[in-house]
Amino acid sequence: xxxxxxxxxxxxxxxxxxxxxxxxxxxxxxxxxxxxxxxxxxxxxxxxxxxxxxxxxxxxxxxxxxxxxxxxxxxxxxxxxxxxxxxxxxxxxxxxxxxxxxxxxxxxxxxxxxxxxxxxxxxxxxxxxxxxxxxxxxxxxxxxxxxxxxxxxxxxxxxxxxxxxxxxxxxxxxxxxxxxxxxxxxxxxxxxxxxxxxxxxxxxxxxxxxxxxxxxxxxxxxxxxxxxxxxxxxxxxxxxxxxxxxxxxxxxxxxxxxxxxxxxxxxxxxxxxxxxxxxxxxx
Amino acid sequence: xxxxxxxxxxxxxxxxxxxxxxxxxxxxxxxxxxxxxxxxxxxxxxxxxxxxxxxxxxxxxxxxxxxxxxxxxxxxxxxxxxxxxxxxxxxxxxxxxxxxxxxxxxxxxxxxxxxxxxxxxxxxxxxxxxxxxxxxxxxxxxxxxxxxxxxxxxxxxxxxxxxxxxxxxxxxxxxxxxxxxxxxxxxxxxxxxxxxxxxxxxxxxxxxxxxxxxxxxxxxxxxxxxxxxxxxxxxxxxxxxxxxxxxxxxxxxxxxxxxxxxxxxxxxxxxxxxxxxxxxxxxxxxxxxxxxxxxxxxxxxxxxxxxxxxxxxxxxxxx
Numbered sequence: 001x002x003x004x005x006x007x008x009x010x011x012x013x014x015x016x017x018x019x020x021x022x023x024x025x026x027x028x029x030x031x032x033x034x035x036x037x038x039x040x041x042x043x044x045x046x047x048x049x050x051x052x053x054x055x056x057x058x059x060x061x062x063x064x065x066x067x068x069x070x071x072x073x074x075x076x077x078x079x080x081x082x083x084x085x086x087x088x089x090x091x092x093x094x095x096x097x098x099x100x101x102x103x104x105x106x107x108x109x110x111x112x113x114x115x116x117x118x119x120x121x122x123x124x125x126x127x128x129x130x131x132x133x134x135x136x137x138x139x140x141x142x143x144x145x146x147x148x149x150x151x152x153x154x155x156x157x158x159x160x161x162x163x164x165x166x167x168x169x170x171x172x173x174x175x176x177x178x179x180x181x182x183x184x185x186x187x188x189x190x191x192x193x194x195x196x197x198x199x200x201x202x203x204x205x206x207x208x209x210x211x212x213x214x215x216x217x218x219x220x221x222x223x224x225x226x227x228x229x230x231x232x233x234x235x236x237x238x239x240x241x242x243x244x245x246x247x248x249x250x251x252x253x254x255x256x257x258x259x260x261x262x263x264x265x266x267x268x269x270x271x272x273x274x275x276x277x278x279x280x281x282x283x
Numbered sequence: 284x285x286x287x288x289x290x291x292x293x294x295x296x297x298x299x300x301x302x303x304x305x306x307x308x309x310x311x312x313x314x315x316x317x318x319x320x321x322x323x324x325x326x327x328x329x330x331x332x333x334x335x336x337x338x339x340x341x342x343x344x345x346x347x348x349x350x351x352x353x354x355x356x357x358x359x360x361x362x363x364x365x366x367x368x369x370x371x372x373x374x375x376x377x378x379x380x381x382x383x384x385x386x387x388x389x390x391x392x393x394x395x396x397x398x399x400x401x402x403x404x405x406x407x408x409x410x411x412x413x414x415x416x417x418x419x420x421x422x423x424x425x426x427x428x429x430x431x432x433x434x435x436x437x438x439x440x441x442x443x444x445x446x447x448x449x450x451x452x453x454x455x456x457x458x459x460x461x462x463x464x465x466x467x468x469x470x471x472x473x474x475x476x477x478x479x480x481x482x483x484x485x486x487x488x489x490x491x492x493x494x495x496x497x498x499x500x501x502x503x504x505x506x507x508x509x510x511x512x513x514x515x516x517x518x519x520x521x522x523x524x525x526x527x528x529x530x531x532x533x534x535x536x537x538x539x540x541x542x543x544x545x546x547x548x549x550x551x552x553x554x555x556x557x558x559x560x561x562x563x564x565x566x567x568x569x570x571x572x573x574x575x576x577x578x579x580x581x582x583x584x585x586x587x588x589x590x591x592x593x594x595x596x597x598x599x600x601x602x
Contacts, residue, residue: 040517040518040519041517041519041586042517042518042519042520042523042587044486044518045518046412046413046486046518046569046571047412047486048486048518048567050520122409125408125409125566126408128480128481128483128537128538131408131482131483132482132483132484132485132520135486140412141408141409141411143409145411146412149411149412149413
């Protein structure tokens with residue numbers, strides 16, 4: 001009888017709302033009510049983030065997080081429950097699955113959920129549907145002006161200072177940190193923002209790439225084109241969040257900034273090692 | 284002609300036939316002597332408001348300054364793209380403004396409010412959100428048809444820095460909507476069927492024409508020269524706005540980029556979905572209105588739903 005009632009209820013909702021209600025559960029609604037994120041009268045913020053779309057996406061990622069990648073997250077208590085923060089992680093796995101999983105971990109953090117923002121490549125807004133959709137779940141093009149305004153509004157931003165150097169690297173280079181850009185450190189200093197380092201383990205094994213088909217990638221206008229499985233493999237992912245790092249005073253030169261960036265990089269390396277030690281099996 | 288009361292300031296308002304200017308005039312009337320001009324027609328005004336039909340870029344315009352001791356100018360009058368060809372529009376908007384500013388200097392006008400537009404920032408995929416007033420003006424990069432808007436701005440800016448005694452305030456509002464508003468966006472949302480680009484629904488900001496009129500009067504009365512964005516702290520995706528206004532969506536293929544422009548041209552959508560504005564329906568131009576709000580202590584009193592409900596109701600009445 002219960003099923004019949006449920007079917008009846010779904011029947012006059014129409015397929016779209018029915019699907020939405022299946023994915024966006026009351027628990028998810030309750031979770032979002034706790035997230036300190038101001039939005040306008042139609043649920044949008046200035047960068048195109050939309051509460052309803054974000055909820056829907058989170059409902060979808062839930063399955064990936066819990067059952068496909070079987071994520072273990074430690075140290076989430078280090079993420080500030082209020083106020084601005086830069087969450088800085090190592091990047092790997094061809095597709096930005098690491099960003100998605102960190103985003104989910106932050107949004108469902110029992111110590112204080114946060115709607116995190118991610119910085120994306122500049123060509124995304126030109127892609128129909130995908131561009132709007134990425135904006136709606138919180139991604140924005142990686143413009144320092146965007147970053148600055150977001151931090152001033154006390155947002156949490158996920159940053160991969162390695163960029164495509166990290167995500168596009170080959171399987172034999174796994175867990176070797178590539179060069180970090182200095183941009184995040186400048187932002188941290190300008191806007192007095194703590195840096196939360198994260199070590200991601202497991203994403204390297206989701207899409208092991210044996211070669212980068214660079215000429216073809218260039219032809220297609222892509223940053224790289226891996227010779228790898230077409231879909232991410234179900235590797236177990238370990239996320240280790242470290243204590244927030246504060247850097248007092250302004251660095252006098254770019255060299256000094258680099259020194260500070262190296263400290264963050266070193267911290268991330270330690271967190272990766274911790275994740276590698278706690279990992280019992282890859283898949 | 285009614286004699287102006289000597290102790291009151293005299294304010295010249297251009298574009299008097301338009302919805303915004305009418306509201307500004309109504310708010311000024313009583314506290315100021317208002318002089319109304321428009322290039323389209325001689326506007327019927329309340330008793331005591333002299334009204335002229337005059338092209339601002341022609342010689343006859345100076346007579347208005349000869350006959351009245353103008354203290355301040357609120358320059359709203361603008362020729363829209365659908366009202367004329369590019370040449371006439373350039374003359375009216377750019378040369379007209381140049382002439383106006385020269386006359387302001389010659390007749391020692393002490394305050395000028397210029398009504399610009401957020402279009403000057405240009406719609407590009409690389410735009411960060413919440414553009415500040417010092418962001419580069421890239422509209423002319425996108426299209427020839429917005430050159431007049433950008434040049435009008437540059438001209439006003441030159442006068443702003445060069446002749447501080449003119450006390451020029453440039454206002455760059457977001458989309459203005461409401462009863463009687465005849466800009467592209469308003470004409471578009473008043474239609475039962477509104478074109479949308481498939482796969483693109485940029486964020487937009489909307490302001491009720493009454494709130495904009497309040498903002499202009501506030502800017503005039505507080506007299507804090509400078510350049511200001513005027514926009515609320517609220518955003519909505521274009522396709523949502525279209526549906527909220529009671530329009531049905533007409534999907535237009537967006538790839539390749541020339542296709543929607545060709546469709547707009549072929550179907551003569553120049554008034555409400557012109558080819559040169561296509562990019563504004565593709566990429567967001569979100570401006571930061573904080574400086575204006577903080578400087579002038581102004582806040583819009585009508586929210587997005589109030590704005591959209593006017594278009595919804597208008598459609599219900601027409602049905």
